[in-house]
Amino acid sequence: MSVNMNKNMSKNMSRASEHFFRRLLGAILPLLVWLLHFAFCYGLAAAQCTPAAMREGGPDRTLMGIATVVALALLAWLVWRARGVLAHPGRAGLWQWASFLFAALSLVAVSWNSVPILLVPGCA
Amino acid sequence: MNSPLPNQSTAQLPNPVPRPEGELERLEDVWRTPRGWRFLSSVNNTSIGLLYIGTTLLFFVLAGILGLLIRTQLAVPENTFLSAGTYNQVFTMHGTVMMFLFAIPVVEALAVYLLPNMLGARDLPFPRLSAYAYWAYAIGGLAFFCTLFVGLAPDGGWFMYPPLTGTKYSPGLNADFWLLGIGFIEISAIAGAIELIIGILFTRAPGMTLGRMPVYAWAMLVVAVMIVFAFPAVIAGTALLELERAFDWPFFIPERGGDPLLWQHLFWFFGHPEVYIIFLPAAGMVSTMIPTIAGTSLVGRRAVIAALVGVGVFSFGLWAHHMFTAGLGVLEMSFVSAASMAVAVPTAIQVFAWICTLWKGKVQRGAPTLFLLGFMFIFVLGGLTGVMVAVIPFDWQVHDTYFIVAHFHYVLIGGMVFPVFAAMYYWIPLINGNRLSEQWAKWVFWLMFGGFNVAFFPMHITGLLGMPRRVYTYAPDLGWNGLNMLSTVGAFAFAAGVVLFAFDVVRTLKRRTQPVGNPWNASTLEWLTSEDYGNRSIPRVVSPNPLWDQPTLSRDVDQGAYYLPQTATGHRETIATSPVGAEPRYLLVLPGDSWLPLIAAAGTAGFFLLLTMKLNLLATLCGIMAVVGTIAWLWESDRGVPETSVDAGGGIVLPVGARGTASHSWWATIIMLVVDASIFASFAFAYLHVSMRLQVCPPPGSALPPVELAWLSAGLLVAGSALVWLATHALGRRRLPWLALAALACALASFGVDLHGLRAADLAPSESAWAAAVAALASYQGLHIVLLAIMALYLALRGWRGHLTARSRATLDNIALVWHYTTLQGMAWMSAVRLVPLLME
Numbered sequence: 006m007s008v009n010m011n012k013n014m015s016k017n018m019s020r021a022s023e024h025f026f027r028r029l030l031g032a033i034l035p036l037l038v039w040l041l042h043f044a045f046c047y048g049l050a051a052a053q054c055t056p057a058a059m060r061e062g063g064p065d066r067t068l069m070g071i072a073t074v075v076a077l078a079l080l081a082w083l084v085w086r087a088r089g090v091l092a093h094p095g096r097a098g099l100w101q102w103a104s105f106l107f108a109a110l111s112l113v114a115v116s117w118n119s120v121p122i123l124l125v126p127g128c129a
Numbered sequence: 130m131n132s133p134l135p136n137q138s139t140a141q142l143p144n145p146v147p148r149p150e151g152e153l154e155r156l157e158d159v160w161r162t163p164r165g166w167r168f169l170s171s172v173n174n175t176s177i178g179l180l181y182i183g184t185t186l187l188f189f190v191l192a193g194i195l196g197l198l199i200r201t202q203l204a205v206p207e208n209t210f211l212s213a214g215t216y217n218q219v220f221t222m223h224g225t226v227m228m229f230l231f232a233i234p235v236v237e238a239l240a241v242y243l244l245p246n247m248l249g250a251r252d253l254p255f256p257r258l259s260a261y262a263y264w265a266y267a268i269g270g271l272a273f274f275c276t277l278f279v280g281l282a283p284d285g286g287w288f289m290y291p292p293l294t295g296t297k298y299s300p301g302l303n304a305d306f307w308l309l310g311i312g313f314i315e316i317s318a319i320a321g322a323i324e325l326i327i328g329i330l331f332t333r334a335p336g337m338t339l340g341r342m343p344v345y346a347w348a349m350l351v352v353a354v355m356i357v358f359a360f361p362a363v364i365a366g367t368a369l370l371e372l373e374r375a376f377d378w379p380f381f382i383p384e385r386g387g388d389p390l391l392w393q394h395l396f397w398f399f400g401h402p403e404v405y406i407i408f409l410p411a412a413g414m415v416s417t418m419i420p421t422i423a424g425t426s427l428v429g430r431r432a433v434i435a436a437l438v439g440v441g442v443f444s445f446g447l448w449a450h451h452m453f454t455a456g457l458g459v460l461e462m463s464f465v466s467a468a469s470m471a472v473a474v475p476t477a478i479q480v481f482a483w484i485c486t487l488w489k490g491k492v493q494r495g496a497p498t499l500f501l502l503g504f505m506f507i508f509v510l511g512g513l514t515g516v517m518v519a520v521i522p523f524d525w526q527v528h529d530t531y532f533i534v535a536h537f538h539y540v541l542i543g544g545m546v547f548p549v550f551a552a553m554y555y556w557i558p559l560i561n562g563n564r565l566s567e568q569w570a571k572w573v574f575w576l577m578f579g580g581f582n583v584a585f586f587p588m589h590i591t592g593l594l595g596m597p598r599r600v601y602t603y604a605p606d607l608g609w610n611g612l613n614m615l616s617t618v619g620a621f622a623f624a625a626g627v628v629l630f631a632f633d634v635v636r637t638l639k640r641r642t643q644p645v646g647n648p649w650n651a652s653t654l655e656w657l658t659s660e661d662y663g664n665r666s667i668p669r670v671v672s673p674n675p676l677w678d679q680p681t682l683s684r685d686v687d688q689g690a691y692y693l694p695q696t697a698t699g700h701r702e703t704i705a706t707s708p709v710g711a712e713p714r715y716l717l718v719l720p721g722d723s724w725l726p727l728i729a730a731a732g733t734a735g736f737f738l739l740l741t742m743k744l745n746l747l748a749t750l751c752g753i754m755a756v757v758g759t760i761a762w763l764w765e766s767d768r769g770v771p772e773t774s775v776d777a778g779g780g781i782v783l784p785v786g787a788r789g790t791a792s793h794s795w796w797a798t799i800i801m802l803v804v805d806a807s808i809f810a811s812f813a814f815a816y817l818h819v820s821m822r823l824q825v826c827p828p829p830g831s832a833l834p835p836v837e838l839a840w841l842s843a844g845l846l847v848a849g850s851a852l853v854w855l856a857t858h859a860l861g862r863r864r865l866p867w868l869a870l871a872a873l874a875c876a877l878a879s880f881g882v883d884l885h886g887l888r889a890a891d892l893a894p895s896e897s898a899w900a901a902a903v904a905a906l907a908s909y910q911g912l913h914i915v916l917l918a919i920m921a922l923y924l925a926l927r928g929w930r931g932h933l934t935a936r937s938r939a940t941l942d943n944i945a946l947v948w949h950y951t952t953l954q955g956m957a958w959m960s961a962v963r964l965v966p967l968l969m970e
Contacts, residue, residue, distance in 0.1 A: 023707055023708065023709035023710055024709075025708050025709050028709065033438070033442070036438070036439065036442040039442070039443070039446075040442060040445070040446070043446045043464065043468060046464055047446075047449075047461055047464050047465070050458055050460040050461045050464070051457075051458065051461050052821060054458045054460075054461075055821040055822060056821070056822055056823065056824050057820065057821040057822070057823060057824070057826065057969050058821065058969070063460070064458075064460055097431075098340055098431075099339060099340035099431050099434065100340075102431035102432065102435060103431070103434070103435045103438065106431075106432055106435040106436070106439070107435060107438070107439060110435075110439045110474060110475060113471065113474060114443065114468070114471040114474075117467050117470065117471050118446075118464055118467040118468055118471065120463075120467060121460055121463030121464055121466075121467060122460075124463070125459050125460045125463050127459070127460075128458045128459075128460075129458070129459060
């Protein structure tokens with residue numbers, strides 16, 4: 006009985022794991038894009054202004070610009086993919102709402118976060 | 130996922146009523162809270178929650194008194210009420226106690242008390258861990274506070290910047306008390322966070338999908354995850370600073386390659402998310418109270434939940450805005466400045482949702498409403514000055530002035546203290562059915578609200594006029610006299626409000642117990658009738674507002690018509706449900722009351738505090754008490770019960786307990802290992818940070834061990850893990866304990882090889898920060914090997930005594946997880962110390 010129960014339970018678990026992590030990752034992907042973009046730009050700027058990896062002329066803003074374009078393109082696609090929420094806002098579930106809002110928030114945040122790349126040269 | 134289930138109140142309920150005779154009595158017997166002095170052995174979330182909340186409020190009052198001492202000293206220029214030295218201790222303790230002993234613990238304490246009932250669970254999944262976390266905090270915190278009475282309190286400011294807190298400028302024990310005392314209290318906060326994550330994801334009432342989960346539970350989930358990633362940074366930081374102070378490992382001393390900014394990075398990588406760790410629970414409580422007082426559902430509920438998560442993630446990009454004057458590059462600072470403004474967007478989503486909900490509904494007048502409106506006014510002002518100080522040039526002007534003091538008090542008192550007071554007015558009826566006085570509440574509110582603004586608004590101006598924070602006095606001709614006196618008057622008015630509130634609480638709690646009912650007509654489950662065992666039966670929920678949308682729910686739950694109206698195994702138990710859809714998975718058997726968590730906590734607190742005082746013998750005794758207490762506590766756990774499955778009602782037959790990835794304890798171990806990995810990552814960051822300051826790495830005179838030794842060490846670790854893997858497949862076999870001991874031999878040999886290599890390379894940690902950082906990584910690995918030694922012996926003993934079986938194998942599975950993690954960490958530290966010099970070539 007107990008073995009069967011455990012087997013059934015394991016089966017239930019895998020079904021009832023409900024793709025938790027896949028759904029979670031799908032929803033928070035835009036926030037992770039923001040996080041990675043932020044960490045990359047901050048890390049590159051910090052590294053290229055330290056004795057170990059000092060770069061003449063300051064941090065490589067072209068590389069940061071490329072990272073930004075990639076991040077913004079990805080986020081724009083994620084917003085587009087989640088746009089269905091706007092058509093039926095009442096019917097959309099929490100995951101759909103979260104996917105849309107995270108994508109929109111991250112798009113705004115990455116855009117705003119990238120303004121300094123255009124404005125600030127050098128390490129000073 | 131939000132498609133409503135059929136309303137159970139109109140359909141067949143899971144269990145027939147009336148319930149059989151004696152069932153309720155058995156349930157009561159199992160859950161009965163001990164009386165008298167034995168109450169201290171209670172582990173039930175209601176008992177621990179109330180003790181926890183009470184202790185945090187005690188610290189709020191104590192730290193508040195320190196605040197009044199500060200204001201008394203500053204009321205007039207050139208005051209001699211406090212000496213400069215005492216003033217340093219007083220302001221350091223005010224900030225430290227408010228942040229570490231009040232603000233963080235109170236949000237966890239409220240969650241321990243409220244969440245199980247709000248989620249429809251009988252208790253949190255690890256009640257003894259809650260008890261341990263509470264007692265470690267209470268004993269450690271009170272002893273820490275007492276250092277003030279003997280002049281040994283820390284005096285380097287609540288963020289303890291080196292070099293001021295290094296041995297050169299702080300030679301006494303004061304800083305050590307902060308580092309060891311606060312360091313281990315943070316461990317207690319992490320224990321609480323793990324408990325909350327598992328509780329929220331695995332013990333919700335059937336049908337309470339993530340979409341229907343109360344916003345407060347969402348907030349606590351986000352906060353607990355933030356704690357898991359943020360607190361390790363400061364734990365690592367405090368460990369490094371204590372290593373510098375105790376063994377002269379110069380992590381923060383520039384002359385030997387260290388960097389004081391390393392501390393600031395580690396501290397604020399914790400410290401800024403921490404502001405949101407404090408604010409988000411308050412926001413969650415606000416999002417729970419506002420719909421009730423407005424009598425309508427929360428506007429934009431899904432957007433509010435998404436905003437909570439958004440704030441939680443963005444808050445990890447803000448740490449360096451505390452370091453705008455520390456000499457970081459302009460580009461890095463600009464990124465952080467932009468992120469500091471971006472976080473205002475999801476915060477504003479919540480504020481607008483609250484305003485819209487109030488607008489949409491019909492607002493009940495009353496004490497919670499007053500405090501919620503006060504919260505919104507003060508917090509929005511604090512948020513706006515926050516955006517101001519996110520602008521770098523403005524921050525350069527006001528950094529370390531009273532403008533900043535005003536800003537963070539507006540954020541913290543507005544964003545957290547006012548909501549907590551609203552929460553107390555709102556939820557105190559849960560304790561004995563009595564509400565606090567509405568008449569007194571008006572006095573309390575206006576004294577606190579008025580006093581707060583009179584105290585802190587002028588500080589914006591004092592700051593703009595140039596008054597620096599943390600000065601113990603000032604000259605009379607600077608134009609600050611009137612503003613300072615005004616601030617002092619306001620502070621005392623605020624305190625009068627708190628005193629009045631305390632009297633009212635005592636008065637109310639002394640009253641005769643009344644039926645709790647649902648005094649605010651709230652929609653969430655904590656207002657179901659609740660006893661020591663929680664609800665009579667565990668409800669099925671079909672909406673985010675169950676008490677509004679399921680009108681007979683309360684009656685049916687009370688009659689025992691829902692799930693598990695009995696104790697099925699004769700032990701304490703609750704239903705474990707799936708993380709997304711909250712469908713019943715298994716019966717989670719909970720441990721009962723015990724003195725062991727208290728003994729283990731007292732031992733842990735004693736160990737850390739006595740070690741600080743260099744009373745090594747007593748500290749060792751306390752350490753033994755902690756280890757023995759913990760092992761005795763664990764020895765009783767993970768035991769099978771005779772029943773293999775139980776009928777919870779409604780055709781749901783639940784297996785008793787679960788194994789492997791299905792088990793809540795497996796997930797708790799995974800989260801603990803994430804914390805562990807984050808601490809390790811912080812040490813690795815320290816290594817990277819000091820390496821990046823070098824032109825040549827390793828620095829002249831230093832070297833790494835031969836690479837062959839690293840391969841040998843890694844091989845031994847992998848062999849140990851392989852043996853443990855074999856042990857997990859040898860359940861019930863005589864060889865299992867021997868496999869564990871053989872694995873231990875491999876782990877010990879691996880570390881022996883590491884040590885030999887470091888010695889052969891002549892690594893001298895006190896010579897350079899680089900060498901110290903390598904030694905810190907090695908020491909952290911060593912700490913894990915010690916842990917594995919204890920675990921392997923414990924596992925072998927359990928195996929020999931027959932306590933490892935197919936139905937009680939969590940110990941084995943969880944130790945295996947820790948073992949494999951240690952193997953990975955061992956390889957990671959060896960790779961990290963070798964890769965960085967290669968990259969720098």
